Amino acid sequence: MSSETTATPPANSAPRAIVAGHGEFAAGLVSAVQQITGRGGQLIPIAVHQLSVEDIEDLLRRRMIEHGVRVIFTDLQAGSCTMASRRILRGMDDAVLVAGANLPTLLDFVFSESRPAPEAARHAAERGRAAIAVHVAAALGDEGR
Amino acid sequence: MELFRIDDRLIHGQVVVGWGQPLDIGFIVLVDDTVAASDWEQELYRMGVPPEMDVYFHSASDAIDAMPKYVADPRRGILLTGDIATMQRLVDGGVVNNVNVGGIHSKPGRVQRLRYVFLSPDEESQLRALAAHGVKVSAQDVPGARSVGLSDLLNGSEL
Numbered sequence: 001m002s003s004e005t006t007a008t009p010p011a012n013s014a015p016r017a018i019v020a021g022h023g024e025f026a027a028g029l030v031s032a033v034q035q036i037t038g039r040g041g042q043l044i045p046i047a048v049h050q051l052s053v054e055d056i057e058d059l060l061r062r063r064m065i066e067h068g069v070r071v072i073f074t075d076l077q078a079g080s081c082t083m084a085s086r087r088i089l090r091g092m093d094d095a096v097l098v099a100g101a102n103l104p105t106l107l108d109f110v111f112s113e114s115r116p117a118p119e120a121a122r123h124a125a126e127r128g129r130a131a132i133a134v135h136v137a138a139a140l141g142d143e144g145r
Numbered sequence: 146m147e148l149f150r151i152d153d154r155l156i157h158g159q160v161v162v163g164w165g166q167p168l169d170i171g172f173i174v175l176v177d178d179t180v181a182a183s184d185w186e187q188e189l190y191r192m193g194v195p196p197e198m199d200v201y202f203h204s205a206s207d208a209i210d211a212m213p214k215y216v217a218d219p220r221r222g223i224l225l226t227g228d229i230a231t232m233q234r235l236v237d238g239g240v241v242n243n244v245n246v247g248g249i250h251s252k253p254g255r256v257q258r259l260r261y262v263f264l265s266p267d268e269e270s271q272l273r274a275l276a277a278h279g280v281k282v283s284a285q286d287v288p289g290a291r292s293v294g295l296s297d298l299l300n301g302s303e304l
Contacts, residue, residue, distance in 0.1 A: 022158055050261070052250035053154050078161040078193035080154045086189055 013041030015067040016117045017109065019101070020046040020060060020085070021075030032103055039110035044069070048081060057084040070094055071121040073101035073109075096121040104131035146174075146216060148223045151232050152247040155180070155225055156190045156200070159247065163287040164223060165198065171220030172199040176208040176235065177227050205231050209238035216240075229271040236280055244275055246284040246298065258301045259293060261286045269299055 019026040026045035034040025044063055048056045060072065060081070072089070074081040074097065082099045089095045096118040098105065105128025112120035147168050152160065155175055164170065173194065180186045181204040191200050203211055208224075212235075215222055224241075226232045229249075235241045248261045255263035262284055264272070276282050276295050284293040293303045 050251050050257075050263075052252060055250070055252075076158050076162070078156060078158050080157045083154075083157065083189060083193060086192075090185075 013039065015044050015069055016042045016113075017069055017071035017073060017121065018044045018046055018060060018063055018067075019073045019106065020048065020056075020081040022079060022081075023047070023049075025075045029101075029103055029106055033106050033110055036107060037110055042110045042113075043073075043106060046081075053080060053084060056080055057087055060084055061088050064088065069117065071096050071098070071109075071117045073098045073106065073121070075099075075101065094118055098122075098125045098128075100128075101125070102128045102131070104128045146224055147221045148245055149232065149235070149241045149243060150223060150225050150245045150247045151227075151229055151249065152225055153227050153249055155227050156193050159287055160223060160225065161194050161198070165194075167288050168221055168223075170198060170223055172201065172215070172218065172222045174201050174203065174208065174211075174215055174222060174224040176203050176205055176224060176231055178204045178231075181207070205234040208235060209240055212238075212240040229268050229275070233271055233275060236275055236278055241280065243281045244283075246272070246282065247286055256301075257304060258298055259284055259303055262298065264299075272299070 019030055024047060026047060030040045030043045030045040033043060044067060046059065046063060048059065051059065070092065072085045074085060076082060077099045082097070085097045089097050098121050105124045108127040109120050109124035112123055115123065147170065148164060150160070155177065156173060160173070175190060180190065181202050187202050194200055226235070232241065232244055246262055249263055249268070251257070251263045254265045257263050272282055272295060282295040284298045285291070297303050
């Protein structure tokens with residue numbers, strides 16, 4: 001029996017980005033990333049129930065400083081988290097905000113550990129955009145089933 | 146105008162999507178002295194709405210004069226203020242008779258009255274003053290939620 005084993009690169013669990021949005025959006029997506037990849041530790045989920053705009057901005061800013069991250073993923077272009085993030089990122093040339101993030105976006109991000117986080121975020125946004133597909137039953141040969 | 150709303154988050158998901166889509170909103174009038182004085186803030190909020198929806202920015206004093214134009218607009222619109230005091234100025238200007246409290250969030254000195262409404266004693270007095278002025282005041286964060294009348298809002302019975 002061979003003593004060789006398949007080498008698996010260790011997953012980086014250091015926080016690299018914040019995920020924020022409505023309801024339990026962030027916790028749900030980060031939970032899904034963890035379940036699929038075991039790399040959910042790269043993402044800091046933030047919920048903003050009952051917070052004012054000023055408090056959302058303050059919370060996001062504190063988490064960014066505390067963890068030294070320069071990437072924020074949010075759910076909706078019009079959302080309060082996106083608005084607050086844009087205020088925070090104003091003047092931070094090395095930071096990136098991705099609004100409209102989805103699960104494929106985050107999955108690509110956590111596997112892009114070799115890239116600087118802002119570059120990984122831009123790449124992940126493209127992958128997330130491309131991952132949206134519409135499947136029509138007739139086109140799949142399911143018509144009449 | 147379909148809705149005169151007090152919401153300290155101003156333009157956000159509930160407004161653009163939650164109300165905007167079912168009411169087929171064509172424009173938003175954002176009344177806020179700080180935003181009206183800042184091109185950067187205006188661009189921030191403009192980017193939050195879909196291209197088919199227009200956003201107009203006014204200070205409280207300018208908004209009173211501009212209201213006839215918006216009332217005559219055949220499209221459906223929402224007017225937003227970030228606080229009760231600004232809405233009070235519009236009421237005093239005779240352009241508002243129905244106010245939706247859509248979101249006033251937690252701050253020191255405020256007491257929670259609904260899941261999405263926290264009020265200081267001064268703000269409660271301001272809302273009573275609106276009602277005393279003949280304005281119908283109710284709280285409702287999204288169209289599918291129950292509308293809560295002012296007395297129920299202030300006594301916290303819906304919390």
